[in-house]
Amino acid sequence: MGSKERIQRQKEDTRKSILDAALQIVKQEGWAAFSMRKIADVIEYTAPIIYEYFSNKEGILFELTRLGYMHLGVKVKAARDSKEDPEEQLEAMWLAYWDFAFEEKEFYQLMYGVQVNCCELYTKMPEAEYTTDLFYDAIEKLLTKQPVSEDTSCLKYYTFWSLIHGLVSINLVQKGANDEINQQILRSAIKAIIKTIND
Amino acid sequence: MGSKERIQRQKEDTRKSILDAALQIVKQEGWAAFSMRKIADVIEYTAPIIYEYFSNKEGILFELTRLGYMHLGVKVKAARDSKEDPEEQLEAMWLAYWDFAFEEKEFYQLMYGVQVNCCELYTKMPEAEYTTDLFYDAIEKLLTKQPVSEDTSCLKYYTFWSLIHGLVSINLVQKGANDEINQQILRSAIKAIIKTIND
DNA sequence: TACATTTGCTTAACAGTGTTAGATTATTTT
DNA sequence: AAAATAATCTAACACTGTTAAGCAAATGTA
Numbered sequence: 371m372g373s374k375e376r377i378q379r380q381k382e383d384t385r386k387s388i389l390d391a392a393l394q395i396v397k398q399e400g401w402a403a404f405s406m407r408k409i410a411d412v413i414e415y416t417a418p419i420i421y422e423y424f425s426n427k428e429g430i431l432f433e434l435t436r437l438g439y440m441h442l443g444v445k446v447k448a449a450r451d452s453k454e455d456p457e458e459q460l461e462a463m464w465l466a467y468w469d470f471a472f473e474e475k476e477f478y479q480l481m482y483g484v485q486v487n488c489c490e491l492y493t494k495m496p497e498a499e500y501t502t503d504l505f506y507d508a509i510e511k512l513l514t515k516q517p518v519s520e521d522t523s524c525l526k527y528y529t530f531w532s533l534i535h536g537l538v539s540i541n542l543v544q545k546g547a548n549d550e551i552n553q554q555i556l557r558s559a560i561k562a563i564i565k566t567i568n569d
Numbered sequence: 570m571g572s573k574e575r576i577q578r579q580k581e582d583t584r585k586s587i588l589d590a591a592l593q594i595v596k597q598e599g600w601a602a603f604s605m606r607k608i609a610d611v612i613e614y615t616a617p618i619i620y621e622y623f624s625n626k627e628g629i630l631f632e633l634t635r636l637g638y639m640h641l642g643v644k645v646k647a648a649r650d651s652k653e654d655p656e657e658q659l660e661a662m663w664l665a666y667w668d669f670a671f672e673e674k675e676f677y678q679l680m681y682g683v684q685v686n687c688c689e690l691y692t693k694m695p696e697a698e699y700t701t702d703l704f705y706d707a708i709e710k711l712l713t714k715q716p717v718s719e720d721t722s723c724l725k726y727y728t729f730w731s732l733i734h735g736l737v738s739i740n741l742v743q744k745g746a747n748d749e750i751n752q753q754i755l756r757s758a759i760k761a762i763i764k765t766i767n768d
Numbered sequence: 769t770a771c772a773t774t775t776g777c778t779t780a781a782c783a784g785t786g787t788t789a790g791a792t793t794a795t796t797t798t
Numbered sequence: 799a800a801a802a803t804a805a806t807c808t809a810a811c812a813c814t815g816t817t818a819a820g821c822a823a824a825t826g827t828a
Contacts, residue, residue, distance in 0.1 A: 406786060416807055418788075427786065439696035446703050456710040461759050463707055464733055467700075468755060471737040481697075483684035484738050497638035498680075501666075504645050508662055511655040521750075528736070529754050534663055536735025537727070538670040539683050551720070555728050556667060560660050562765060605815060615778055617817080626815065774825070785814060795804070 385423045387413045392430055396476045431480060438477035445470050483543040512567050526567055533559050584622045586612045591629055595675045630679060637676035644669050682742040711766050725766055732758050
């Protein structure tokens with residue numbers, strides 16, 4: 371017969387088309403627009419059909435997350451294999467990670483819990499600027515070169531902030547936190563950045 | 570009369586009670602449970618009343634964000650004022666920022682777009698581990714001390730990852746990205762961490 | 769005091785959402 | 799052709815944010 375295999379193939383096709391549709395919607399309209407009924411519209415079925423391929427909405431998100439990690443893995447490996455020197459390899463790998471985050475923005479958001487639709491960073495809010503200014507002032511006190519260039523303090527501020535915000539985010543999203551390692555990273559990295567603040 | 574003022578005061582009370590209720594719900598059940606009708610339940614009104622105090626759901630989120638930044642500002646300033654030495658000040662400030670993130674987890678999530686309910690970091694996913702392993706291998710190649718301690722490579726990996734993930738998150742959430750500064754932070758920080766990898 | 773107006777608040781509704789159960793149609797097997 | 803099975807849809811439930819209409823109580827005016 372072979373019709374079993376044909377049906378099997380069709381099923382896999384629809385499953386893939388669900389994921390494709392989901393991705394298409396998210397890339398066009400963002401994560402807020404992601405809905406079962408919209409996916410159904412795109413694949414030209416009704417919503418309940420999707421539940422024969424995925425247990426629920428989160429099932430689709432899980433699968434997309436998996437795909438995202440696979441893409442990332444390929445890119446990072448390719449970056450490594452493009453260099454010989456271990457130092458260059460490591461740098462290339464992190465740069466590949468960086469590029470992935472923006473080329474596959476939607477994947478990255480899903481994989482690492484980075485929102486963007488709602489609640490943007492309101493950096494123009496005076497209440498937000500207050501804290502930023504405190505840090506800028508503190509950093510500029512440590513800069514010996516006078517006059518202090520705006521670029522330098524900005525660079526240092528974002529280096530600090532990125533490190534700490536990254537560490538915080540990872541810990542907030544990831545449950546199993548090792549507090550000892552966190553403190554070690556925090557303190558040693560802060561001291562390291564402060565030490566090189568006048569380089 | 571003075572009744573105008575009493576009414577004014579009552580209005581401010583309800584406004585505050587809306588924010589309190591919102592915060593209470595989020596702290597008890599997480600951001601996913603945050604809804605207008607639930608707030609209404611808590612303040613013992615019906616949902617449409619809320620729209621006389623806030624233009625919509627985002628208006629409440631905006632106000633909570635503002636409050637969050639105010640809390641953070643107070644904490645960071647207190648940390649600064651607790652020290653004399655500029656280096657110690659800066660370190661204390663970032664540690665205060667760190668503490669705020671976990672003490673006021675819900676605020677931090679809102680302020681910086683850190684999801685946690687849906688789509689957790691699936692670090693136990695084999696597809697995710699693949700990339701992690703690539704980085705661990707690359708880092709361990711650079712560690713001269715043999716045998717390589719698990720703690721050391723872990724520390725280095727998380728330092729790298731935090732920095733880059735933080736920088737990525739900030740850029741994804743915050744629109745106005747300065748690509749030049751990003752590249753500068755990225756490359757110089759990667760090189761700096763690599764340089765101190767055997768300290 | 770009697771009427772008119774404003775205010776406070778609620779009910780009802782609309783258009784969405786995820787998800788499930790039951791009915792219907794189409795396909796395959798007997 | 800009839801029976802059994804698979805594929806698909808319709809309808810519904812319980813939610814969501816948000817708006818419009820209505821009611822009832824408090825207030826202002828004559």
